[in-house]
Amino acid sequence: MTDSNGKGRVLLALTGWEPEVWINEFGKAAPNRPVALEPEGEADPGIHYAVVWKQRPGLLSKLPNLKAIFSLGAGVDHVFADTSLPDVPIVRVVSPDLTTRMSEYVVWQVLDHHRLGPRYRAQQADRIWEEDQNQKAASDITVGIMGLGELGRDAASKLRIMGFSVSGWSRTQKQVEGVSCHAGEDGLGAFLASADIFVVLLPLTPETREILNRDLFTRMSKRGPLGAPVLINAGRGGLQNEADILAALDEGLLSAVTLDVFQQEPLDPESPFWTHPKVTITPHAAAASMPHSLIEPMARQMDAYERGEPLINLVDRKAGY
Numbered sequence: 001m002t003d004s005n006g007k008g009r010v011l012l013a014l015t016g017w018e019p020e021v022w023i024n025e026f027g028k029a030a031p032n033r034p035v036a037l038e039p040e041g042e043a044d045p046g047i048h049y050a051v052v053w054k055q056r057p058g059l060l061s062k063l064p065n066l067k068a069i070f071s072l073g074a075g076v077d078h079v080f081a082d083t084s085l086p087d088v089p090i091v092r093v094v095s096p097d098l099t100t101r102m103s104e105y106v107v108w109q110v111l112d113h114h115r116l117g118p119r120y121r122a123q124q125a126d127r128i129w130e131e132d133q134n135q136k137a138a139s140d141i142t143v144g145i146m147g148l149g150e151l152g153r154d155a156a157s158k159l160r161i162m163g164f165s166v167s168g169w170s171r172t173q174k175q176v177e178g179v180s181c182h183a184g185e186d187g188l189g190a191f192l193a194s195a196d197i198f199v200v201l202l203p204l205t206p207e208t209r210e211i212l213n214r215d216l217f218t219r220m221s222k223r224g225p226l227g228a229p230v231l232i233n234a235g236r237g238g239l240q241n242e243a244d245i246l247a248a249l250d251e252g253l254l255s256a257v258t259l260d261v262f263q264q265e266p267l268d269p270e271s272p273f274w275t276h277p278k279v280t281i282t283p284h285a286a287a288a289s290m291p292h293s294l295i296e297p298m299a300r301q302m303d304a305y306e307r308g309e310p311l312i313n314l315v316d317r318k319a320g321y
């Protein structure tokens with residue numbers, strides 16, 4: 001069943017995001033494609049596409065003619081949180097705008113730790129004028145990227161431009177120019193021994209849940225120029241064991257962390273992370289999904305699909321990302 005103009009309808013199912021701006025963007029990108037919100041679109045046989053961010057569990061399984069789910073994030077753990085998900089293709093965000101934003105964030109945070117940002121800000125607060133005479137060069141530092149996907153590979157290339165050595169780790173073996181690539185459990189030890197600053201750009205899956213734990217921190221190199229390693233997690237909060245991170249900072253297994261994501265978001269005002277001197281927090285702001293850059297390509301994909309072309313940027317359900 002389609003609308004009179006032959007186009008499948010869209011259900012926009014967002015939790016925590018205002019729908020108006022997304023609907024307006026659809027109006028601009030695809031004026032002939034009707035968009036519904038809950039509860040209006042619930043169980044509507046004309047709905048062919050669901051565009052979602054943390055959709056209400058059970059909602060999608062009620063749509064009798066759903067053809068595809070479009071995640072408004074690059075990560076799709078929020079989609080899989082619904083255990084009654086219908087068996088239709090899931091498309092995720094792969095967007096130059098999002099990738100560029102993430103690489104900006106990664107370069108910003110890596111440089112901040114490398115150039116002693118946390119230390120100099122603390123000195124400023126105490127009006128202390130004291131230069132570290134032992135500032136390393138970028139070429140002395142190896143950044144290890146966990147996750148060599150769309151985001152990890154772009155961040156790697158931009159860090160290389162800054163002069164850092166870069167190593168990377170992925171599930172399957174990758175070849176990335178100028179990056180020392182490791183894969184799987186077999187490659188994890190060598191990867192962890194290779195870097196001084198670890199940047200996490202992994203998806204949250206059953207395999208990666210709480211991968212950032214004490215065992216991993218003990219395996220990270222402690223011999224580099226920074227002493228203990230720095231951890232930057234811009235992937236998902238579910239990747240990290242938060243008690244282990246706090247303990248690792250206090251024991252010196254980690255020298256500092258930047259966390260953009262947390263197990264519970266927003267972070268509890270009482271969380272010890274807020275005031276920990278070795279912790280930098282950003283509010284899941286590493287790379288925002290911007291309506292103007294995401295909706296137009298999504299609408300084009302829907303048009304192409306209706307012409308019989310295949311969907312792109314599909315999630316591998318078995319792998320979970």
Ligand code: NDP
Nearest residue numbers: 074075147148149150151170171172203207234235286287
């Ligand atoms: P991709 O799917 O393109 O890349 C994921 C990478 O992780 C791949 O290299 C993959 O390996 C690797 N990987 C997956 N599972 C494992 C595993 N078990 N062991 C080792 N490596 C693994 O994702 P993106 O780069 O587009 O995005 C990464 C994540 O970033 C998203 O899932 C999302 O959670 C997060 N994100 C956070 C944002 C924020 O604002 N904080 C914004 C956007 C995304 P392989 O190459 O072998 O498949």
Ligand code: OXD
Nearest residue numbers: 072073074075287289
């Ligand atoms: C994403 C996010 O997954 O913004 O795109 O977290």
